[in-house]
Amino acid sequence: MTAVSGDKELITTTLEEIIITEKDRLLRFIKERNDYIRNLPEIEKKAFIESIGKIKENKGKIERLLLKKEIKRGIDDLLFSFEELPLFGKEYWFMKFTATDGSRRQFFLTFGRSAGDIEVNGKYVENSRIIDDKTEGYCVSWAYDGIQRSIADDLGTIEVKNERVTCMSKDIKAEFYGSFPEYMLDISKNGEKICFLDIKEPTDNNYNSEVSEQFRGLFGYRLANLYFDFEGVLFEKGFSGKCYAQKVIVVGPFIPWKWSRIVFRNGSILTYYIPNVEIGGVEYNIYNSLDFYDAETRRMYRFKKAKVNEYPSEKGDKRWIITAEGGKVFMVTKSYCKETFSFTNNFSFRYVENLVDVVDFQVETEDRVITLQETGNGLGMVEDTSGFVI
Known part of the structure; x- marks a missing residue:
């Protein structure tokens, strides 16, 4: 599951007109959104707009995070926190690990939540509420290790606490923790450890991380990307290569x-x-x-x-x-x-x-x-x- 990169967005007036004219489902969504916001009681309407503001507040803060001396705090702030999601908000973590030893081995972990109810792979996920640093969400993990392996595909609980994000489903427990520029990923299934990876900044620190955001009106995103190296163990065998870890907040x-x-x-x-x-x-x-x-x-x-x-x-x-x-x-x-x-x-x-x-x-x-x-x-x-x- 990844999805956005960079901070440029090109949408022409002509394209917007085509979408509004011919994309019926998108038009219906925009109308329903506008009607919903317009008919909210004033106190709820104010709260909704303020929730958007909290995500995209302080443009100067984001610009400062792009400076090398502040990148540590900026990335860790996004990785190890929950946002107060507004209507249409989504929050997810996506991690991709690719071997560089000439094999075809790859491994993926994705988990996240939505501000509204949603059905994922036929399973119903209710609107998440954060209680005691925990919330309900969904977890998917799979790998190719000579054969295709399914690790998790189920409802789960996500916890963010003490520079650690943990996702737990009925079968697995996945923990991602540390602080920039060193992290660990530890995953066990039914009590048996299947993955333990040491994730570190590559030698080329000009291409290793970014923090960015893009908002237009009430829609947009904010993200942190890590382009790191890793080594460790997957299914009791050595596993090393390139890691891509991402935390994204999407509104829309x-x-x-x-x-x-x-x-x-x-x-x-x-x-x-x-x-x-x-x-x-x-x-x-x-x-x-x-x-x-x-x-x-x-x-x-x-x-x-x-x-x-x-x-x-x-x-x-x-x-x-x-x-x-x-x-x-x-x-x-x-x-x-x-x-x-x-x-x-x-x-x-x-x-x-x-x-x-x-x-x-x-x-x-x-x-x-x-x-x-x-x-x-x-x-x-x-x-x-x-x-x-x-």
Whole structure:
């Protein structure tokens, strides 16, 4: 489950008009939201607006958090806290671990909550209330370790206390704790330890973390990202590589997006993020970004006009072709397993996590051409989403 990156958002007036005119479900949602807020008693209306303000207050504070000397406090403040979620608010933690030893091993943990009732994978999650540092939520964890393994997919309790966030379901207990720049993840299932990972800042501290926010009116997000290294044990075997840990607060609906994070064996990383809406069978991008981090030179390259085309296969191993800026980026990925999730609240949202290998890859920079020969094999995840949910 990840979802947002960076602090730029491009929404044209033309696109907004198309959405309002033709996207009936989104129009209905906007109207219902406006009517709901307008008809609230004055005291509740004031409380709702103030709750939004608490999340996006003090723009200067966020800007200060981006400074190196304040990054520790800023990231830990988000990782180890609950927000007072307003209407349409969501809060979740997402962690992705990818091996860099040439294997296909990957591991995922996601848990979170919503301000309103929601059905996740057929299980009903009631509006969460924070009592004694705890609240109700949902937990999903799975891995590929030579075979696909399901670890958790159930209702759970989330606790945040003393620089530690703990998620407990009927089968597992997952604890994430520490302080910037060193953390631990400890997971046990039915009393047996299955995962113990030491998560640390990589040597290149220019590409390891970020804190950002973006709000437009009463909608937006606030997030903390960690791009760290890890090593430890998974299913009684050594496990090390690249970690992506994220804490996000979202106020607003989920709309479809395309997102992928690919880790290459030499430590290079490619990520793209393209949220979009589909109208009459045509997709309209709201935002478009593709970043490539070259581990050899420790430089970040950003590309525009990223395009993602997917091609189903009779065998089920779907392929994606990714390009950007007229061919400066070319990558082909192929899936080897997947997990599917559904979210329902008046509307339905489908979310698929596809684990992929990189079949072909090339990036042109101003002074060199980088291929799989330089980076080594790549693997990661492609998120495939559709629908709409409040």
